[in-house]
Amino acid sequence: KAGVTQTPRYLIKTRGQQVTLSCSPISGHRSVSWYQQTPGQGLQFLFEYFSETQRNKGNFPGRFSGRQFSNSRSEMNVSTLELGDSALYLCASSREGGRFNEQYFGPGTRLTVT
């Protein structure tokens, strides 16, 4: 079956702009989690969506937001971009989320803020 897909794969934005990233989970998966990956910091959890509801949230400012659609596809939005937002953004899907359901990661979207 098809894996997790993320679009776009690369993005260059300017400080102050906003950006929307998209994630399509594996068919049948209802949980989508987003992570920010930066050198030295590893992966940091942004939020998880399940059945169109944000179920968990990490420690990121309100500029980071997301949503999930009825087909489980998810988007994340970052407003008022800062240079420090440059990172690889990964999404991961799983059937139900939680510790017992394996997460499957997408290839990531590389965001560069100039």
Add this chain to the structure above:
Amino acid sequence: AQRVTQPEKLLSVFKGAPVELKCNYSYSGSPELFWYVQYSRQRLQLLLRHISRESIKGFTADLNKGETSFHLKKPFAQEEDSAMYYCALYNFNKFYFGSGTKLNVKP
């Protein structure tokens, strides 16, 4: 606060040598520990989880609650083990990842 520490950014070993990737954690509650791996030009994927007590690709990891460690071990490293390894903790409905260790297995 939950925290996962991987003290080594890079670990180089020769093929056939034992390898141990270190992971220490701090937590509140009852954590679940995982190891994830990312091979070159591939996606991040689950390697093993402590609750399964399994050996995957020759790797094992033992949870030591006294030392709050979950080190990943393999007795004889192979060149195909070269990858980025991340330790992760699941607690309070969230995954917390370490910063990763790059394993380089030399021929």
